[in-house]
Amino acid sequence: xxxxxxxxxxxILLLVVVAFMAKDLFVxxxxxQENIYEYDLKELRKVDSSKISHKEVKxxxxxxxxxxxxxxxxxxxxxxxxxxxxxxxxxEGKQINxxxxxxxxRCLTVAENGNILxxxxxxxxIRKPDGSLRNSFVVAGEKAFITSxxxxxxxxxxxxxxxxxxxxxxxxxxxxxxxxxxxxxxxIKGFVIPSPYFDLMIGRQAELWVVNPGRHAFEAxxxxxxxxxxxxxTSMSLDGFSGCCNPANIAMLSxxxxxxxxxxxxxxxxHLPSGDFKSVVAAPELFEEGTVxxxxxxxxxxxxxxxDPVQKMIRIFEAK
Amino acid sequence: MKENKKNRRDxxxxxxxxxxxxxxVGIAGVLAVKSQKGDFLWQLDPTKCTQCGRxxxxxxxxxxxxxxxxxxxxCGYCDLCGGYFRPNVKKLSTGAENQLCPTGAIKRSYVxxxxxxxxxxDELCIGCGKCVxxxxxxxxxxxxxxxxxxxxxNCNHCAIARDCPSDAFxxxxxxxxxxxxxxxxxxxx
Numbered sequence: 277x278x279x280x281x282x283x284x285x286x287x288i289l290l291l292v293v294v295a296f297m298a299k300d301l302f303v304x305x306x307x308x309q310e311n312i313y314e315y316d317l318k319e320l321r322k323v324d325s326s327k328i329s330h331k332e333v334k335x336x337x338x339x340x341x342x343x344x345x346x347x348x349x350x351x352x353x354x355x356x357x358x359x360x361x362x363x364x365x366x367x368e369g370k371q372i373n374x375x376x377x378x379x380x381x382r383c384l385t386v387a388e389n390g391n392i393l394x395x396x397x398x399x400x401x402i403r404k405p406d407g408s409l410r411n412s413f414v415v416a417g418e419k420a421f422i423t424s425x426x427x428x429x430x431x432x433x434x435x436x437x438x439x440x441x442x443x444x445x446x447x448x449x450x451x452x453x454x455x456x457x458x459x460x461x462x463x464i465k466g467f468v469i470p471s472p473y474f475d476l477m478i479g480r481q482a483e484l485w486v487v488n489p490g491r492h493a494f495e496a497x498x499x500x501x502x503x504x505x506x507x508x509x510t511s512m513s514l515d516g517f518s519g520c521c522n523p524a525n526i527a528m529l530s531x532x533x534x535x536x537x538x539x540x541x542x543x544x545x546x547h548l549p550s551g552d553f554k555s556v557v558a559a560p561e562l563f564e565e566g567t568v569x570x571x572x573x574x575x576x577x578x579x580x581x582x583x584d585p586v587q588k589m590i591r592i593f594e595a596k
Numbered sequence: 597m598k599e600n601k602k603n604r605r606d607x608x609x610x611x612x613x614x615x616x617x618x619x620x621v622g623i624a625g626v627l628a629v630k631s632q633k634g635d636f637l638w639q640l641d642p643t644k645c646t647q648c649g650r651x652x653x654x655x656x657x658x659x660x661x662x663x664x665x666x667x668x669x670x671c672g673y674c675d676l677c678g679g680y681f682r683p684n685v686k687k688l689s690t691g692a693e694n695q696l697c698p699t700g701a702i703k704r705s706y707v708x709x710x711x712x713x714x715x716x717x718d719e720l721c722i723g724c725g726k727c728v729x730x731x732x733x734x735x736x737x738x739x740x741x742x743x744x745x746x747x748x749x750n751c752n753h754c755a756i757a758r759d760c761p762s763d764a765f766x767x768x769x770x771x772x773x774x775x776x777x778x779x780x781x782x783x784x785x
Contacts (some may be wrong), residue, residue: 313649313698313724315735318682468710470672471736490672491710510676512683512734519734520672540678540734 280363312567320512320541321560327514329546329555330580330593332562336369337589345395346583346590348573349386354581354590357381357394362407367575369590374406385425391429391447393432398473400434402447428482431499435486440467442486443500455501456486458493462501465491473524473568480532489521494534494551507551514545515553527572527580535580537570544582544593555563557593558582564580636767638754642740642777644764647725647732651741654759655723661747662723662756664701664716667776670738671710678734679727680704680714696730698722718744742774 340358347355351368359380375392383395390405395457398420402410415422421438427447433455434443458466467474468490468588476486483504484497493508509516517523523536526542532549535557547556557580563570564586571583580593640651640662651662675688680702685694690704699705701720705713716739723741731739743765768775 309654311649313652313722313726315649315696315726315729316738317729320733465709470674490674492676510688512676512678512681512685518674518676519678520674520736540732 278564299527321565323514323543323556323559323561326561327556329595330557331596332558332591333579333594334369334592335589336365338363340588343583343585343588344381344569344571345383345582346571346573347384347392348575348581349385349390349469350388350576352575352577354573355384355386355392356383356590358584362392362394362403365590373407375403377401383424385427387427388429391427393425393427395425395434398422398438400425400432400449400482401443402432402449411447411449413441413445421470422524423473424477426476426478426484428478428484428499433476433478433484435474435476437472439467440469440474442467442476442484444499446526452576453501454497455484456488456503462503464495470520473521475523475525477526477528481529485526485534487523487526487530489524492517492522500516507554509547509551514543514556527574527576529578529580530534535572535574537572539568539570542567542570544572544580562591563587603753629717635770637743637745637750637770637773638748638757638765639743639773639775640741640756640760641764641775642728642737642742645725645728645741646762646763647741648725648761649724650759650761651756652722652724653748654756656751656755657749658728659721659748660723660756661744661749662741663718663721663744663747664723664725664727664739665742665774665776666714666716666740667740667778670736670778671714672736672738673707674735675710675712676734677704677712677714677731678694679731679739682731696726698726700725702727714739737778740776742776745773 338356342359347358354365356363361377362375362381363483365371377394379396381394381396385393393405398415399412401412404410415434415436417439419438420436422434423437424435426433430447432445432447436443442455443458444455445451456467467488469489473489479485479544486495488495491508492510493506495503496505498504512518519540522538524539525537527535534547536547537544542560544558545556548554567586569585573581582591584591652660655661680696681694682696699720699722703715703717703719707713725741728739728741731737754765
């Protein structure tokens, strides 16, 4: 009887051991999630909802391999530059034209008369409203790399991230001036551009606003190339910009407020004309982590058009 | 005709010789493959790395053989460096209270307005990747984790590779010992 009991106990013990071994071999347990060295950025991606001033009202999907730039004309027609063409959409997002371009159209802008200016590497193509080529010119310099264009009448401004300068041409491609070069006597510190994000636009009084991304600064110049205003906000919080090259892209609302898009911590914000933070248009959670090249445009109704190159669409935001 | 017929003993002898020969060839083959493996090293792919922090705790070497390496060519030399400063710092100074690195392994020095140089002190770096995550989130991603082959003992089965949640570890040929992201050269800088 005693032997039988020992036998049974041994069998049970053996089964327990086999069960433990089987668990070890075949059952994978979750790795401990806690790690004292983990740097949790989730908190930085969260935005207090009371600071969000806009809501997304529309998404327009774009069929293209790569999306680079967005612009809007005075009829609120939308222009999107891709790696192959310029797509022209009506204000509701219906495609009305497609213009073939020679090379990657990295940036574009539309003049008051409907001429379309396209930046392709070191070349600027100026197209008539029907898409035909008006003229074309090359920005001299081995490192020339055009990231943004602006036009005011006959004045064409070209942001050259490679040479860290703004070129001032006339519409026929004749060079007039260089703007923003380091000039300590004039108080101009020079552009700091660690990566190819260098945007500019025309302000409400025809002044040229240029982002100095390495300094997290906005600088305004007159057509003679003199600096007339500037502001700077360096911060990891919502009230400023951080890292290399932010803001990456800009636009302007009708009241003179700046709309800004950042890379790294992807977000679209509004800063008052003074530079002070006003509100958030799109929080980082709306974008895929790692999205870069979020371009902006503002239409006549102050709707903010955000080009999301990763999700390949235009996202339209209206004030709440 | 009958003389050509092999007896059982000859047959077994032939089989034994054949088996021995095959064994020797097999062993030679295995040794050859193993000797080839010696030309491979463990390395971390920065494009897959999520900076989970486990490189600091899982390596058999203490402190970890994984170190942060600064790809200077990519760096923005920012004043407000996301890899150096804690989020929401009030002052952009070198004070320990402002630093993100838990061991103070990053040395910051002024170059010229508005540039600052950031250097990694190898002896202090534990490979936790906090700075790498901060740099990637706010900057160009010029701080990257890599297995330092001066320190790695090249385990047959890397303990970090086993724990890596993003499968960023793999064996790489010795000629491509470092795998920097966004930079053409694979040489250690």
